[in-house]
Amino acid sequence: MNFQLETEHIQIRETVRKFCLNEVTPNAEEWEKNETFPVDTIKKAGQLGFFASSFPEEYGGTNLGFLANVIVAEEMGRASLGLACCLNMQSGTCPMTILLNCNEEQKQKYLPGIISGELLGCFAVSEPNAATDVAGIETKAILADDHYLMNGTKMWITHASVFDVGICFAKTDPTQRHKGLSAFIITSDMPGLTGNPEKDKLGVRSSDTGEIVFEDCKVPKENLIGEEGQGFKIAESALTYGRANIAARSVGIAQAAVDSAIQYANEREQFGKKIGFFQMNKQIIADMVTNTEASRLMVYRAAWLQDQGLPSANESTMAKFFASEAALQTVIGASKIHGAYTYSSEYPIARLYRDVMLMTAGEGTSNIQRIIIANNALGWNK
Ligand SMILES: Cc1cc2nc3c(=O)[nH]c(=O)nc-3n(C[C@H](O)[C@H](O)[C@H](O)COP(=O)(O)OP(=O)(O)OC[C@H]3O[C@@H](n4cnc5c(N)ncnc54)[C@H](O)[C@@H]3O)c2cc1C
Incomplete structure (x- = not known):
């Protein structure tokens, strides 16, 4: 059994710690007070490779592994939890869903942008009437020719009003619970999609959180991840x-x-x-x-x-x-x-x-x- 971190883990910890001491800690209180979403700092963190460690090099990753990823999360969480909320969207659930479940074309199209911080990600499950009960979500995506027509509201979504690309869960068969759930790639420029920020939160005020509303939003058929019913x-x-x-x-x-x-x-x-x-x-x-x-x-x-x-x-x-x-x-x-x-x-x-x-x-x-x-x-x- 070896409890010693490898040299590359020590190095990434020192690099992130230095970045946080210089660029995050001095601003953390002000960002929270003014609800400033520190987009430039997030993009800089992306350029420095802080989101890339769990991803293969062919998608722009550094392949350092998941231990490096949690070390980054720990250091950022120590400096500003508001800023660190971006991590799941840039290096966790959002891009991991793409890496583990999407086809090659989707991976090539979105992963390099998300893990370099160029594109902001999101992962939309929660709704006004369903969060813990994931299978109880009410957003619907009904197939119509070459697209799905999406209707519903997601709530408490990190990066709701700033994201570029994300993962959204919806019912393709509203008569079913788990088996009716499907996953889609959404982009913020889709007509019928609106992201609205939730203001004056108790905490993590520098993180963008809000609702995403779908009103007859046309999601291209090829944005379905895997097959219908595999969402859960x-x-x-x-x-x-x-x-x-x-x-x-x-x-x-x-x-x-x-x-x-x-x-x-x-x-x-x-x-x-x-x-x-x-x-x-x-x-x-x-x-x-x-x-x-x-x-x-x-x-x-x-x-x-x-x-x-x-x-x-x-x-x-x-x-x-x-x-x-x-x-x-x-x-x-x-x-x-x-x-x-x-x-x-x-x-x-x-x-x-x-x-x-x-x-x-x-x-x-x-x-x-x-x-x-x-x-x-x-x-x-x-
Ligand atoms: C700042 C912020 C950012 C967020 N970002 C995202 C995001 O990016 N994407 C996203 O999808 N969601 C996001 N969420 C939502 C978050 O994931 C939910 O708040 C969380 O899943 C809990 O849901 P809820 O608050 O609606 O509680 P509810 O589901 O209403 O539950 C209320 C309470 O009842 C308990 N409970 C419910 N069902 C059971 C059961 N069967 N057995 C025992 N106890 C039960 C829960 O544990 C909880 O204590 C965010 C929330 C916040 C505050």
Whole structure:
């Protein structure tokens, strides 16, 4: 067993960390306050190859592997979770769906643009009446000659009002649940498609989130991914990667909370002593540091398994469940250390507090991860 990162993993971590220290951390608070979508920074990250590690060279990838991808996600999540939300669209669920399920022409057409940051991606499942219940979505895509006529509304979609190309799930047979679900490539220039941003969110305000409305939108027949009825399987194929990616972002935000709490505990004095001296605060800090490290190990293991071509879906699910809940508790712990200053914009803790809730909801809530993990343990998912 070897817990040592390879040289290329250490290098990419250092490169991303430096990029974040120079280009992200100094702007993170301002972006959140003003709801600025940092498109130039995202494009620059793409040009530097930060989205490309899980992809083969023939599609513009660097082939560094999935461990490199989660290291990037961790570092970006540490600097700005809002910015890091772009990762699933540029290097996770969106392009992974294309890599794993699309034909050669579709891969050549879209993958190089997405993983270089030239094209912004999206992955649209959730709707006003269905999110956890994926098979209950109501958007319809009905075949009419050489196209599908798409009608419906997607909600809470990352990059809804800025994307260029994305994956959208719709019912080709509305009488069925899972078996009626199909996956499509959509592009923002399709007539009948409108993306509207959701403003004034609680957190990750620098990430574009919103609704995508389809009104008699003509989606070319060749944009169907795979065959009709394969949508659920296609969604699941990419979620393994998406879950490890969001787990890594959870490690990043937890580490940011640890960093801030430790700095504060070494500065702030009460009763004539640094507050880190008090045993109750030490307990909080010990829990935060230990849970963050345990999360990191789970995420790295899930990514390593993927890089070895070994089964990793259950490990990604466990990593996502553990790391997102641990991040939530770690941010709460850090806020206890900061006391009243949790409410101040002088420290990043207020931003971390607003952002962290997304980690336990995105890519499936903790309840759903628990159900999957338990069903696997019980042998019911076979
Ligand atoms: C900032 C942001 C960005 C997002 N980006 C995207 C995106 O890019 N693409 C996308 O498709 N979606 C996106 N989402 C949506 C996200 O994936 C959903 O919020 C998430 O799947 C949960 O859905 P919901 O919030 O509608 O909760 P619901 O499905 O309404 O569930 C509410 C609660 O009930 C629980 N619950 C529901 N069913 C069960 C059950 N059977 N057993 C036990 N508990 C259950 C859930 O765990 C949850 O706690 C985003 C959301 C946010 C906030």
